[in-house]
Amino acid sequence: MSDNINRQVLVKKLPNGIPAEDDFEMGGSPIPDPVEGTFRARTLVLSLDPYIRAVMSGRHFYGAPQPGDVMRGRSVARVDASRHPQYREGDVVVMESGMQDYVISNGGDVHRADTGTAPVSTALGVLGMPGLTAYAALLGPAQIKEGETVVVSAASGAVGSMVGQIAKIKGCRAIGIVGSDDKSAWTETEAGFDACLNRKTDDLHARLTELASDGADIFFDNTGGEIQGLVMTKHLALNSRVILSGLITQYNLAESPPGPNLGNLCKMRTTVFGFVVYDFEHMRARFLTDAKRWYAEGKIKFKEDMTEGLETAPAQFSKLMHGNNFGKTLVKVAD
């Protein structure tokens, strides 16, 4: 609790390319007290997500931060002082806390952590926004149907692993693409995908041709870049659906590179959806009902890459941006 200091991870300079640990610095301010209509929350587990890089480039609707600003970040937090009518001391919530020990909130964009029998940290991963992303996209626009083939990039991450696991629950084939043999092994063995390719060592075109000879009915893209180009130009099935959900490969680039040629989309009558999970809050209750039951039934596995201590956040974020994380990237801040 650091002697009444609210420790904070501050932006030191806006990163050029992949963010490094020294683009950030630790700071602090007095622990704030809630005024009427607000509550104070103690950050328990902080989530590090690729979209934070997009925020730092001003490419996110949150707007670009300035040097000295507290870094953005979602967390699981515990209400520890409240003058808000709907939150009481001890309530555990998910909120945009920023990377700091304490935050004051008026309750906007806050919801209770609801993970059933799963650990509360999953409220930031497979039972949180990443899980909802996979669920809402597959059951909403992509209209997943039994017997289909689903290809997903960044398949061992919180979003990707849920895409494949929901595909399996729905009676589909799940093929993942990841960046290491460890990730591939976990995705096949633990998460139960039918196959998971290593983009660094597998011949993706040859393997996809073999594993999905009629093409992907659904391609769930978390990465952009070469994988996006390969799947969208050569491995789509007739009447396929593509979910454009993330662009990990280009969050660190100053200029947007070209994308895939779109000719194959005509030939395959493909529908491509630009997908933003914030538009699918109306599916959250249904998602949680399903996902908590699936977890209780042992059908949902998850992998976390967690460090301890707020001060580890900058290095942990840089690791994520290098793609060296394995599973949902988290920082444990307090118990």
Added chain:
Amino acid sequence: MSDNINRQVLVKKLPNGIPAEDDFEMGGSPIPDPVEGTFRARTLVLSLDPYIRAVMSGRHFYGAPQPGDVMRGRSVARVDASRHPQYREGDVVVMESGMQDYVISNGGDVHRADTGTAPVSTALGVLGMPGLTAYAALLGPAQIKEGETVVVSAASGAVGSMVGQIAKIKGCRAIGIVGSDDKSAWTETEAGFDACLNRKTDDLHARLTELASDGADIFFDNTGGEIQGLVMTKHLALNSRVILSGLITQYNLAESPPGPNLGNLCKMRTTVFGFVVYDFEHMRARFLTDAKRWYAEGKIKFKEDMTEGLETAPAQFSKLMHGNNFGKTLVKVAD
């Protein structure tokens, strides 16, 4: 009638780049007689369409032609001898006749020319497959709504001009993009678009920013290439829809060039539809009912680029492939 010879435009060699007149040669065979269950039709007006180039590259489901084959082509034709139960001498039909004077058909992929008060040649243009393409895409997947802004490339063509005119009929703003001042003037003055830009002389980015400051709700792309890249990365509205209908810019290329970066599609929650009109036959009756009425009410204008004589087809096709046609490219073969 050339002394009982069925004149034909044959493939001489498969073109490299933009087809030239001498990639084709004239040939002939005896005029065939229909056997039981078939009819013979006399080609009246032959349609030249960009998709024919894709056929010649083997990029179309028809399969690539071989040297000596009769060139493909749709036409308005008149039944002049029939042993088919459903067609009688004198019936005027639209069919895949190939580029020749006479063809024998079993009635597959044939339908009666139905143009109401409009000239029969429009059965190949604004009241035919190109018109259905515009109609089915806008009223089907694009779900056009009153008050929206529609941007369309190749706007003076049969598809493009119908996209804008249907947009106007539906209470929308129509912005076209074409390749010459003549085309731009016709598209604004005759076809009634709100504006039509010349891609060769206008600063498209600046003009689109001015004309569609909130972006295009619907982008109907007939061209691919730079226009596709510009509109899809910088001029889409929130919740926009993109119809990928044609790729004129790349039919002549050996290799597919890269496409636009797809990042903006996420931001704008855009849905992109790979659109093939053959999937929308079920909308044809409704289209013809609407389009014939609109024509009779003076709401549909069309522009034809017609030469006379089957032997003009190769040069006319080459002109189309150079983008030097102005309006629906046709060859009048017989009266």
